[in-house]
Amino acid sequence: VGNTAVSRVTPGCPCAQNIVCVGRNYAEHAKEMGSALPAEPLFFLKPSSAYVRxxxxxxxxxxxxxxxxxVELGVVIGRRAQAVPQDAAMEHVAGYALCLDMTARDTQEECKKKGLPWTLAxxxxxxxPVSDFVPKEKIPDPHKLQIWLKVNGKMRQEGDTSSxxxxxxxxxxxxxxxxTLEEGDLILTGSPKGVGSVEANDEIEAGIRDVLSMRFKVLRPKYTF
Structure with missing residues (x-):
């Protein structure tokens, strides 16, 4: 990964055209959602305007x-990836970030019932929400990471990417x-079990073992339609 890829994430955030989110990539999370294990990856997209730092x-x-x-481990793409074989895939990784896939769960359930896309949810x-960027050199094996999330200081999610x-x-x-995945694009790799609701004024803290952590406050809607 050259300097160009790194410069796009300075001071630590990928500048994605695409945010690709993978669903049901942890068996225990699929179970808690009442879903069958996927035979192939299930994914959906978020717009770049979904970013918040x-x-x-x-x-x-x-x-x-x-x-x-x-809470999810995010993979930041370092160079263009088109029809990449698995054995060359990691050559296209610039690094990682911790991410939250915030979900309007009630809306998602309604979308499922009606057979609609999940965009509103x-x-x-x-x-x-996205943390600072971590160069891949600082994480030798992204499949051996503990990720966690607390709400108001109480542990809600703990998982290991080996799962x-x-x-x-x-x-x-x-x-x-x-x-095609472009430089700076972001892949959210799925969430471990323990997902749950948050209310206005709650504080979310999440981290990757001792590598990094981040905090976000939840606010009420600024407007109604």
């Missing part, structure tokens, strides 16, 4: 009554055979 709040969308947290503004159903090389290869 530490220091800015998570704002619950006006139509949501049950906002959930999902997953793609609202501030639905993708992912589909590995990072597999995900990069799979996605890149469907559409």
């Amino acid at each position: 530490e220091g800015s709040p998570i704002v619950r969308p006006y139509y949501c009554r049950n906002l959930h947290h999902e 997953k793609g609202f503004g501030s639905s993708c 992912m159903i589909f590995s990072i090389p597999y995900l990069i290869s799979y996605i890149s055979h469907i559409f």
Whole structure:
């Protein structure tokens, strides 16, 4: 990965055109959601405007009554990846970030019942809080990481990336055979069990073992429609 890839994430945030989120990539999370284990990756997209960095709040969308947290390891793409084989996939990684896939759970359930896309549930503004960027050299094995999340100081989620159903090389290869991943794009690799609701004024703290941590406050909607 050259300096160009690093410069796009300075001071620590990928500048993604694409935010690709992988669902049900931990068996225990699939179980708690009442879902079958996927035979192939399930993924959806968030718009780049879903990004929010530490220091800015998570704002619950006006139509949501049950906002959930999902902590995930994010993979930052370092160079263009198109139809990449698994054995070369990690050559396209610039580094990692901790991410939250904030989900309007009540909206998602309604979308499922009606057979509609998950955009309203997953793609609202501030639905993708992102930590500082961590160069891949600082994380020798991304499949041996403990990730965690607390709400108001109480532990809610603890998981290990070794429990992912589909590995990072597999995900990069799979996605890149469907559409091209560009430098700075972000892949959210799925959430471990323990997802749950947050309310206005709650504080979310999340981290990757002793590598980094981040904090975000949850606010009520700024407006209604």
